[in-house]
Amino acid sequence: MNEIRFSSPEEQVKLDSVAADVLRNVRISKGFIIWMGFLLLALAACLFAYIIQLREGLGVTGLRDATSWGMYIANFVFFVATSLVGMLISAVLGLIGYSWVKPISRIAEIIAIAFAAVAGLVIISDMGRPDRFPFLFRFGRIQSPILWDVTVVTTYLVLSLLLWFFPLIPDLAISKNRLQGRPAFLAKIYEVLSLRWEHHESQYRILTQAMRILLILIIPTAFAIHTVTSWLFAVTPRTGWDSTIFGPYFLSGAFVSGTAAVIIAMYFFRVNYKLEKYLTPFHFEKMGRVLILVSIVYIYFNLNEFLVPGYKLKTGDAIHLRELFTGHYAMLFWSVQLAGLVIPVILLLIKQMRKPLPMLIIAIFVLAASWFKRYIIVVPGQGHPNLPIQNVPVEWVVYKPTLIETAITMASILLVLIIITVLSKLFPVIPIWEMAEDGHDKEKLPGNE
Amino acid sequence: MEKEKQEKSNEKPDLDKVVEASRRDFIRRLSIAGAVSVTGAAALYSGHSFEKAKHNKGMVKVLTEDNRLVEIPADQIKDLKPDVKALKARGKEGLQGKKWVMVIDLSRCRNARKCVEACQSAHHLRPYEYHINTLVMKESANTPEYFMPKPCQHCDNPPCVSVCPVDATYKRQDGIVLIDNERCIGCRFCMAACPYSARMFHWQEPSQAENDKEKTYDVELNVPQKKGTISKCLFSADRIREGLLPYCVSACPNGVFYFGDENEDAVTNGTTKETVMLSELLEKNAGYRLHVELGTNPRVYYLPPKNRLFEFERGPEKEYREETI
Numbered sequence: 001m002n003e004i005r006f007s008s009p010e011e012q013v014k015l016d017s018v019a020a021d022v023l024r025n026v027r028i029s030k031g032f033i034i035w036m037g038f039l040l041l042a043l044a045a046c047l048f049a050y051i052i053q054l055r056e057g058l059g060v061t062g063l064r065d066a067t068s069w070g071m072y073i074a075n076f077v078f079f080v081a082t083s084l085v086g087m088l089i090s091a092v093l094g095l096i097g098y099s100w101v102k103p104i105s106r107i108a109e110i111i112a113i114a115f116a117a118v119a120g121l122v123i124i125s126d127m128g129r130p131d132r133f134p135f136l137f138r139f140g141r142i143q144s145p146i147l148w149d150v151t152v153v154t155t156y157l158v159l160s161l162l163l164w165f166f167p168l169i170p171d172l173a174i175s176k177n178r179l180q181g182r183p184a185f186l187a188k189i190y191e192v193l194s195l196r197w198e199h200h201e202s203q204y205r206i207l208t209q210a211m212r213i214l215l216i217l218i219i220p221t222a223f224a225i226h227t228v229t230s231w232l233f234a235v236t237p238r239t240g241w242d243s244t245i246f247g248p249y250f251l252s253g254a255f256v257s258g259t260a261a262v263i264i265a266m267y268f269f270r271v272n273y274k275l276e277k278y279l280t281p282f283h284f285e286k287m288g289r290v291l292i293l294v295s296i297v298y299i300y301f302n303l304n305e306f307l308v309p310g311y312k313l314k315t316g317d318a319i320h321l322r323e324l325f326t327g328h329y330a331m332l333f334w335s336v337q338l339a340g341l342v343i344p345v346i347l348l349l350i351k352q353m354r355k356p357l358p359m360l361i362i363a364i365f366v367l368a369a370s371w372f373k374r375y376i377i378v379v380p381g382q383g384h385p386n387l388p389i390q391n392v393p394v395e396w397v398v399y400k401p402t403l404i405e406t407a408i409t410m411a412s413i414l415l416v417l418i419i420i421t422v423l424s425k426l427f428p429v430i431p432i433w434e435m436a437e438d439g440h441d442k443e444k445l446p447g448n449e
Numbered sequence: 450m451e452k453e454k455q456e457k458s459n460e461k462p463d464l465d466k467v468v469e470a471s472r473r474d475f476i477r478r479l480s481i482a483g484a485v486s487v488t489g490a491a492a493l494y495s496g497h498s499f500e501k502a503k504h505n506k507g508m509v510k511v512l513t514e515d516n517r518l519v520e521i522p523a524d525q526i527k528d529l530k531p532d533v534k535a536l537k538a539r540g541k542e543g544l545q546g547k548k549w550v551m552v553i554d555l556s557r558c559r560n561a562r563k564c565v566e567a568c569q570s571a572h573h574l575r576p577y578e579y580h581i582n583t584l585v586m587k588e589s590a591n592t593p594e595y596f597m598p599k600p601c602q603h604c605d606n607p608p609c610v611s612v613c614p615v616d617a618t619y620k621r622q623d624g625i626v627l628i629d630n631e632r633c634i635g636c637r638f639c640m641a642a643c644p645y646s647a648r649m650f651h652w653q654e655p656s657q658a659e660n661d662k663e664k665t666y667d668v669e670l671n672v673p674q675k676k677g678t679i680s681k682c683l684f685s686a687d688r689i690r691e692g693l694l695p696y697c698v699s700a701c702p703n704g705v706f707y708f709g710d711e712n713e714d715a716v717t718n719g720t721t722k723e724t725v726m727l728s729e730l731l732e733k734n735a736g737y738r739l740h741v742e743l744g745t746n747p748r749v750y751y752l753p754p755k756n757r758l759f760e761f762e763r764g765p766e767k768e769y770r771e772e773t774i
Contacts, residue, residue, distance in 0.1 A: 056653065057651070057652055057653050057654065057676045057677055058635070058650070058652050058677065059652035059653035063652070064650075064652060065640070065646070065648075065649050065650060066646075068637040068640045068641065068650060069637060069641060126636070126637075127634055127635050127636055127677075128633070128634070128635015128636070128637070128650065128651070128676075128677030128678055128679075129633065129634050129635040129677040129678060132615075132632075132633075132634040132635075133634065135615045135632065135634050136614055136615060136634070138615075139615040139616050139632065140614060140615065141613065141614060141615065141616050143611060144611070144612050144613055144614035144615075144638070145612065145638075146612070146614035146636060146638060147614050232638070232641075233641075235611075235612065235642070236608065236612070236641050236642040237608065237642070237644045237743050238641065238644075241641075382641070385644070385646045386644050386645065386646070386739075386740055387584060387599060387645055387646050387739075388584055388585070388586070389646065390582065390584050390585060391577065391579070391582055391583075391584075391767070391769060392577050392769055393577055393769045393770055393771040395771060396577070396771070
């Protein structure tokens with residue numbers, strides 16, 4: 001009745017070899033300490049900037065009455081967007097039955113957790129009165145999209161954590177006795193978190209069922225978080241934001257930045273963690289195709305978003321589009337649209353470009369452009385209100401982010417890196433049991449030609 | 450002289466209104482004080498102290514908040530200023546039966562900016578922080594420039610109120626949109642949503658923060674102003690409670706502003722103190738509102754700048770400098 005998985009000798013051998021490969025990286029190495037030390041030091045410096053902001057008020061940023069949402073909100077949108085990839089990889093591709101996502105799914109979940117968790121903090125950095133954050137729960141009004149956002153981002157974070165943790169349980173059980181030479185506390189943590197997993201088939205059945213429920217639940221949640229985030233803008237009557245396609249426009253853009261983030265992480269783990277056997281060129285090839293697909297969908301929504309108002313040229317839209325196409329934001333706009341979207345798609349259509357290293361370079365461009373794309377959506381939408389901005393100091397008219405603001409934004413990026421580092425260094429970054437089960441030989445993977 | 454007298458007589462109905470309003474207001478205040486005293490008295494309403502008080506000559510009739518007439522010993526009455534809670538409670542409700550409305554006659558505005566100054570001094574704002582701002586407007590290349598004072602439009606369908614996550618900004622039954630600066634979390638969603646750019650944010654410590662430290666926060670005045678929160682035009686809710694016209698309306702030297710009650714169909718000019726019929730004023734002068742296509746239903750009407758009393762003169766460009774943060 002209670003069969004135990006990985007009981008046969010061949011299975012054991014396989015498991016041993018995968019575990020050895022993956023667990024080689026689970027240790028507190030000198031490199032890890034130096035890297036974490038650097039991250040924490042940089043974070044401390046950036047947090048000092050936040051202390052200044054707390055003391056002096058949001059006036060230390062470039063934000064003023066005309067442009068009252070800037071870099072923080074753009075960064076928030078970027079974070080929420082990038083976190084969606086957890087859902088795309090694990091749920092959408094996983095549920096369809098593409099088993100090649102197995103070695104990537106945990107990386108995607110780690111990215112989802114890191115970005116979703118820090119997104120909440122980013123929003124607090126934008127608040128004039130962060131001390132009143134609890135008011136959202138005490139006095140929250142359900143008709144405000146901010147409430148929806150708080151609700152769904154929290155839900156998404158919890159679901160992502162579970163999606164990361166559940167398949168990790170068997171791995172923790174496998175690994176807990178293989179942690180010789182690591183600090184004792186690590187084995188202790190593994191022992192506790194493995195919840196006395198014994199590899200019974202019945203346990204795996206429950207795990208599979210739980211995963212299936214989570215994977216289904218996370219799809220609407222992920223749709224909700226980015227749609228609601230887009231509504232923070234779309235529910236206002238401002239030119240440039242007042243759009244009915246903002247939901248899908250944001251959502252499709254989210255998959256682009258998330259996919260790029262996963263490709264970068266894959267490359268990093270492949271090279272630094274020596275996981276070439278698991279994160280193969282085949283996986284990069286596949287992810288390259290995913291990136292092409294999501295980028296084309298995003299280009300399609302971009303076309304709608306700019307061509308339709310551009311054809312009619314209503315007064316406000318005309319000013320807005322002129323600013324983007326040929327005006328103050330033209331440089332940024334075209335760099336983002338071309339270098340971050342159109343050219344990557346064209347390049348990726350070439351097979352040679354879907355190799356790991358070219359993919360890494362392309363993905364870096366795409367990810368950076370994704371950040372600036374959010375900036376281009378958030379900032380110019382406020383530059384030309386219905387009524388003119390007059391009788392104010394010059395610096396109130398055009399928004400320019402300050403150093404302090406940039407440092408605080410850097411802090412959020414550092415925090416993401418810290419979370420990713422901790423989760424990927426202290427726990428197996430590739431699902432050991434799933435790989436041991438399926439084999440990681442690419443010949444055996446379905447969908448491979 | 451003759452004319453002046455006439456104006457005086459025109460003032461009369463207005464004065465009556467003022468007197469009546471202040472009488473009502475007096476009773477309301479009395480009742481607040483009464484309620485507070487009653488609570489205080491109840492604590493001592495036992496045994497010895499009660500007996501003692503009874504023998505004292507002074508018993509006073511007090512109207513409680515729920516309109517009961519009660520008698521309490523005179524020596525137990527304490528003078529209390531309305532506290533923040535009481536101020537907020539009345540600030541939330543507004544003046545019953547009123548629908549405040551403003552009419553701005555653009556043909557009379559010559560950018561004296563007295564409205565702006567009066568407003569800034571009442572609400573403790575810096576010269577570049579506005580509840581009301583006078584803008585230079587020009588619709589298109591061939592149409593003339595004109596000045597347009599722009600307060601909050603106190604929309605009947607206010608986008609700012611819809612998006613507020615914590616009920617810090619709200620619409621009162623007398624038409625005014627207010628902000629509770631002790632509730633506002635500073636997310637600035639309302640600024641993003643307002644199509645009239647009517648809202649301002651305290652990016653730095655408010656200019657008179659030091660002096661205002663001891664003051665009780667009045668939600669109808671937004672004083673003391675608070676760093677990290679939103680502020681905006683309140684239709685001078687504190688002044689109309691006293692039966693007075695808003696700060697900007699009274700300060701205008703050129704008769705630009707009318708203010709009054711839509712339910713009574715009457716608005717009073719802040720300069721001439723002349724009271725006219727709202728509907729007639731709007732009809733005769735082709736009154737309009739800003740951006741009605743957005744469905745916001747503003748409570749501020751404009752009369753077009755035709756037959757202007759003054760030549761359009763831009764005047765010297767004033768440079769605004771931000772105080773160092």
